[in-house]
Amino acid sequence: MINHIYQLITPHFFSVVYDDIDLDGQVIVRPRYMSICHADQRYYLGMRDAKILKKKLPMALIHECCGEVVYDKSGNFKIGQKVVLIPNVPGKSQSDIYENYSENAKFLSSSVDGFMREFVAMPADRLVPFDNIKYSTAAITEFVSVTFHACNRLEKAMHSKRDVVGIWGDGSLSYVLSCVLKERLPKSKIIVFGKDLRKLSYFTMVDETYMIDNIPQSMHVDHAFECAGGEGSALAINDIIKYIKPQGTAILLGVSENKVPINTRDILEKGFTFIGCSRSGREDFVGAVELMEKENFQIRLDAIITLEDDVCSIPDIYRVFKKDTYNLFKTVFRWNI
Numbered sequence: 627m628i629n630h631i632y633q634l635i636t637p638h639f640f641s642v643v644y645d646d647i648d649l650d651g652q653v654i655v656r657p658r659y660m661s662i663c664h665a666d667q668r669y670y671l672g673m674r675d676a677k678i679l680k681k682k683l684p685m686a687l688i689h690e691c692c693g694e695v696v697y698d699k700s701g702n703f704k705i706g707q708k709v710v711l712i713p714n715v716p717g718k719s720q721s722d723i724y725e726n727y728s729e730n731a732k733f734l735s736s737s738v739d740g741f742m743r744e745f746v747a748m749p750a751d752r753l754v755p756f757d758n759i760k761y762s763t764a765a766i767t768e769f770v771s772v773t774f775h776a777c778n779r780l781e782k783a784m785h786s787k788r789d790v791v792g793i794w795g796d797g798s799l800s801y802v803l804s805c806v807l808k809e810r811l812p813k814s815k816i817i818v819f820g821k822d823l824r825k826l827s828y829f830t831m832v833d834e835t836y837m838i839d840n841i842p843q844s845m846h847v848d849h850a851f852e853c854a855g856g857e858g859s860a861l862a863i864n865d866i867i868k869y870i871k872p873q874g875t876a877i878l879l880g881v882s883e884n885k886v887p888i889n890t891r892d893i894l895e896k897g898f899t900f901i902g903c904s905r906s907g908r909e910d911f912v913g914a915v916e917l918m919e920k921e922n923f924q925i926r927l928d929a930i931i932t933l934e935d936d937v938c939s940i941p942d943i944y945r946v947f948k949k950d951t952y953n954l955f956k957t958v959f960r961w962n963i
Contacts, residue, residue, distance in 0.1 A: 628645075
């Protein structure tokens with residue numbers, strides 16, 4: 627079965643390549659809706675190190691996707707069934723190690739082709755069915771699963787005092803994390819710290835928001851999440867070190883291309899824990915889908931989704947990547963190539 631794959635050859639340049647799909651033991655899915663991640667943009671804009679780009683490209687982008695089953699010899703899925711696609715290719719299985727951190731694991735749109743293809747062949751365990759979620763919302767399930775995984779990590783590590791949880795960052799990741807935390811820790815006070823008043827105005831589900839240049843000196847949080855990333859990572863991490871209470875837990879979610887200087891003296895004095903958190907696994911996708919099937923939760927997610935016109939050609943791919951740079955939060959589009 628011949629497949630069309632839309633690969634980024636060099637920054638700002640896509641091309642179509644052809645490949646033969648192996649039907650043996652695979653479920654064939656037609657991608658329907660996709661969402662653009664900051665990681666996709668860094669490749670598209672050439673914002674990664676030249677050596678990394680040379681190693682990774684050519685490669686199909688996009689790891690946030692939902693679609694419909696078109697072929698499944700095993701009978702696990704019905705033809706036409708709606709599914710979310712899991713971009714992890716698990717490596718060596720080890721007890722107590724999450725699949726997203728396993729040795730030799732691969733990740734679609736990072737180490738192998740992503741979902742910008744006519745059809746995608748995947749093992750059955752890399753698909754999660756859904757019913758009561760709009761396609762445009764289901765497209766960001768992978769993104770939601772990342773925050774679900776981060777909450778799992780926090781709940782397993784933090785001490786019993788969890789009155790106040792702080793989130794540093796005001797982008798899409800912080801917003802979705804806030805939605806998930808309000809479901810997972812309903813008794814905790816959630817405070818978001820950001821630098822963009824327009825973005826902070828969307829965080830109506832949390833208890834308080836503050837601009838990072840106007841945090842009260844009396845502020846304290848029991849645990850924290852860093853979602854700033856990039857050049858903002860250092861400021862966010864050091865703010866967390868300043869305002870977190872002794873033996874708190876801090877989850878690091880933001881990605882920085884450069885090394886980040888942090889105040890280790892106060893980390894030692896307060897005895898708190900940093901946890902690096904990246905991507906997610908099947909159990910996180912299942913949990914995310916269950917949350918997203920709640921009507922109120924879905925409405926909150928829809929507030930940050932900009933649904934662009936259908937992508938029907940390569941020029942349309944360029945269009946949605948350009949539009950994404952102007953959208954405040956998440957860009958979603960129907961894949962109709």
